[in-house]
Amino acid sequence: MKRQRDTTKKFEETPAQPPESDRYVLRLYVTGMAQRSTEAVAGSKSICEEYLDGRYDLQAIDIYQHPHLAKDERIIAAPTLVKKLPVSLRHVIGNRSGKDRVSLGLDLRLKT
Amino acid sequence: MKKANSRSVMPRSLPKVPSGIQGLDEITGGGLPRGRPTLVCGSAGSGKTLMAMEFLVRGAVLHDEPGVFMAFEETAEELTQNVRSLGFDLDDLTSRKKLVVDFVRVERHEIEESGDYDLEGLFVRLGHAIDRVGAKRVVLDTIETLFSGLSNAAILRAELRRLFRWLKDEGVTAIITGERGEGALTRHGLEEYVSDCVILLDHRVTNQVSTRRLRIVKYRGTSHGTNEYPFLIDEDGISVLPITSLGLQHEVSDERISTGIPRLDAMLGGAGYFRGSSVLVAGTAGTGKTSVAAHFADAACRRGERCLYFTFEESPDQVIRNMRSIGLNLEPWVKKGLLRFHAVRSTLHGLEMHLAIFHKLVQEFQPQVVILDPISSLIRAGTSEDANAMVTRLIDFLKARRITALLSNLTSGDKALEKSEVDISSLVDTWLLLRDIELGGERNRAMYILKSRGMAHSNQVREFLLTDRGIELADMYLGPEGVLTGSMRQAQEAREKAAALVRKQEAEGRLRERARKQEALEARITAIRKEFAAEEEEANRLAAQEQAKEQVLSVDRDAMARSRQSDVHEAPRPRGNLSGRT
Numbered sequence: 001m002k003r004q005r006d007t008t009k010k011f012e013e014t015p016a017q018p019p020e021s022d023r024y025v026l027r028l029y030v031t032g033m034a035q036r037s038t039e040a041v042a043g044s045k046s047i048c049e050e051y052l053d054g055r056y057d058l059q060a061i062d063i064y065q066h067p068h069l070a071k072d073e074r075i076i077a078a079p080t081l082v083k084k085l086p087v088s089l090r091h092v093i094g095n096r097s098g099k100d101r102v103s104l105g106l107d108l109r110l111k112t
Numbered sequence: 113m114k115k116a117n118s119r120s121v122m123p124r125s126l127p128k129v130p131s132g133i134q135g136l137d138e139i140t141g142g143g144l145p146r147g148r149p150t151l152v153c154g155s156a157g158s159g160k161t162l163m164a165m166e167f168l169v170r171g172a173v174l175h176d177e178p179g180v181f182m183a184f185e186e187t188a189e190e191l192t193q194n195v196r197s198l199g200f201d202l203d204d205l206t207s208r209k210k211l212v213v214d215f216v217r218v219e220r221h222e223i224e225e226s227g228d229y230d231l232e233g234l235f236v237r238l239g240h241a242i243d244r245v246g247a248k249r250v251v252l253d254t255i256e257t258l259f260s261g262l263s264n265a266a267i268l269r270a271e272l273r274r275l276f277r278w279l280k281d282e283g284v285t286a287i288i289t290g291e292r293g294e295g296a297l298t299r300h301g302l303e304e305y306v307s308d309c310v311i312l313l314d315h316r317v318t319n320q321v322s323t324r325r326l327r328i329v330k331y332r333g334t335s336h337g338t339n340e341y342p343f344l345i346d347e348d349g350i351s352v353l354p355i356t357s358l359g360l361q362h363e364v365s366d367e368r369i370s371t372g373i374p375r376l377d378a379m380l381g382g383a384g385y386f387r388g389s390s391v392l393v394a395g396t397a398g399t400g401k402t403s404v405a406a407h408f409a410d411a412a413c414r415r416g417e418r419c420l421y422f423t424f425e426e427s428p429d430q431v432i433r434n435m436r437s438i439g440l441n442l443e444p445w446v447k448k449g450l451l452r453f454h455a456v457r458s459t460l461h462g463l464e465m466h467l468a469i470f471h472k473l474v475q476e477f478q479p480q481v482v483i484l485d486p487i488s489s490l491i492r493a494g495t496s497e498d499a500n501a502m503v504t505r506l507i508d509f510l511k512a513r514r515i516t517a518l519l520s521n522l523t524s525g526d527k528a529l530e531k532s533e534v535d536i537s538s539l540v541d542t543w544l545l546l547r548d549i550e551l552g553g554e555r556n557r558a559m560y561i562l563k564s565r566g567m568a569h570s571n572q573v574r575e576f577l578l579t580d581r582g583i584e585l586a587d588m589y590l591g592p593e594g595v596l597t598g599s600m601r602q603a604q605e606a607r608e609k610a611a612a613l614v615r616k617q618e619a620e621g622r623l624r625e626r627a628r629k630q631e632a633l634e635a636r637i638t639a640i641r642k643e644f645a646a647e648e649e650e651a652n653r654l655a656a657q658e659q660a661k662e663q664v665l666s667v668d669r670d671a672m673a674r675s676r677q678s679d680v681h682e683a684p685r686p687r688g689n690l691s692g693r694t
Contacts, residue, residue, distance in 0.1 A: 029233065031230075031232040031233075031236070036228055036229070036230070063232070063233060063236045064236065067236045067237070067239065067240035068240060070233050070236045070237045070240065071214055071237050071240065071241075074216070074217055075233035075236075075237070076216060076218065076231060076233045076234045076237075076258070077229040077230065077231055077232070077233050077234070077262070078229060078230055078231075078232040078233050078236075079229065080229075080233060089222060090222055090223075090224065091222055091223045091224070092223075092224040092225075092226055093223060093224070093225055093226070093229045093262075094225050094226040094227035094228055094229040095226075095227040095228050095229065
């Protein structure tokens with residue numbers, strides 16, 4: 001019952017949020033300097049610049065350096081791009097060679 | 113671990129880690145392969161997660177080997193709650209840095225796949241958790257969930273292979289659980305990767321009774337039990353019940369204990385059963401099995417020993433009342449706390465639950481004697497194979513504790529008596545057979561010892577009498593008219609007595625006659641002897657007469673010669689002349 005009330009509240013609040021929440025908060029979890037990691041970093045950067053133009057906060061994190069984050073952020077695969085905001089959490093895994101699917105994952109198609 | 117010692121026992125066996133799960137270490141000959149992954153597979157609800165969790169908890173508590181539980185299906189909270197009923201306090205272990213529970217959530221709708229990836233995230237998490245507590249044991253439950261969360265099976269397979277390799281390199285002993293698949297051990301063929309040790313769990317319902325079973329499908333480089341072993345999950349966790357732990361090394365006793373029936377003691381080499389042996393009393397309905405059992409219970413209590421009496425068909429009061437009718441009062445023993453009845457319908461629970469109760473009660477009450485009356489009714493709680501296996505394990509369990517067990521077994525009339533319905537005949541040490549004999553319009557009981565290991569025992573069939581002073585065993589009548597029992601035996605005995613009397617009288621008569629004859633002969637001998645003496649006397653007399661006559665004659669002759677003035681009287685007379693001697 002409680003859970004239901006929470007979601008209702010959340011639902012009502014969502015449209016009322018200021019447009020700043022339109023910002024994308026993205027975290028890219030990679031493993032060291034492997035080829036897939038660098039590909040992923042470069043790929044996500046270019047996509048963000050292309051579609052989000054300054055409305056994004058992208059950070060690449062090496063889970064080898066911060067292993068505890070892997071658990072906290074529920075990472076299983078690498079590389080993984082986590083979209084923390086806007087709501088509806090999403091993980092995109094892989095070196096993102098296919099941009100369309102990434103876009104789909106990032107809900108970007110709606111914007112264009 | 114004493115290396116030299118273990119080597120001498122198992123020459124080329126893998127080093128093993130005791131799982132801490134009751135019974136499993138006995139079947140595997142020491143535990144799971146150290147530093148290698150073990151696959152535990154089974155269908156839903158077969159106890160995989162529990163077994164894996166117990167492996168970690170026992171490791172942490174008993175062997176000081178911290179563990180990591182990587183859960184793919186349940187959250188840490190759910191797990192903690194689920195195993196709390198088994199007495200495992202995961203929160204406590206976690207706070208003491210003995211355990212890490214990491215819930216890996218794989219939600220397909222949250223995940224998009226795009227291009228190449230690896231499962232390094234999982235590796236990092238696992239590695240981090242292992243490092244945090246210095247884990248020696250790892251559980252992955254159930255890693256196949258990844259297949260439903262991620263679509264690229266090729267990558268997954270490659271990564272799983274790498275994961276198991278990595279676990280080996282880390283030197284942790286791992287349990288990987290897997291869901292049972294159609295025609296294969298696991299749905300996604302995990303057995304291909306984890307090939308050192310595979311354990312299969314099963315939860316079957318036969319005749320509305322459920323039984324859990326465990327089987328070691330494979331254990332590379334070591335000997336292991338290959339059977340299916342039932343196991344229980346109760347408030348103490350899992351216990352696997354090996355039918356016979358790989359060895360048969362229980363200590364035996366030379367001590368003998370009375371059966372409670374003096375004549376039966378005599379038949380059993382004069383001393384009764386061996387302590388710690390198992391005795392089977394088999395017979396058809398109404399042959400007195402319970403009475404034999406009650407005598408044994410009574411004898412045990414008289415010695416001051418504790419006796420645990422399982423009855424599956426009668427209530428304790430009923431047993432006590434019925435035994436009173438044959439002069440056996442068990443009630444004081446119950447009051448003294450030496451005799452404890454446990455009456456339960458065999459169909460009340462499944463066999464595994466029965467076995468669990470046996471174990472528990474035996475451990476609680478610590479009896480010297482256990483009676484199960486009758487084990488045949490346990491068949492109703494399962495199939496006969498299961499009942500067989502269960503009784504076997506029970507006997508083994510009791511033997512290992514040097515508890516003397518008496519099992520009664522009802523055999524149905526149409527089956528061979530020498531075959532017990534619950535086929536445990538090869539396991540029991542002493543086997544008494546009770547049977548009824550119908551003869552001359554009445555039914556009587558007979559008893560004999562089919563076997564009794566390690567002692568000289570009587571081969572005689574005895575008539576078995578239930579009197580108001582308890583059981584009595586009488587000799588059977590064996591004669592030209594066959595085996596007779598009951599009143600026919602008594603009649604025959606009477607007849608024999610009469611016949612014997614007649615024979616005795618006849619013999620005496622003959623003896624007397626002979627004596628008379630002898631006497632008569634002797635009289636005749638005396639008479640003849642007298643006659644002989646008379647004859648002899650007469651002969652002597654005649655000879656003397658003759659001599660006298662001759663003498664007279666010779667004197668006459670001399671006189672005559674002298675009168676004729678014969679001149680020859682100077683000359684020597686020729687020999688043979690009678691007169692020459694005078």
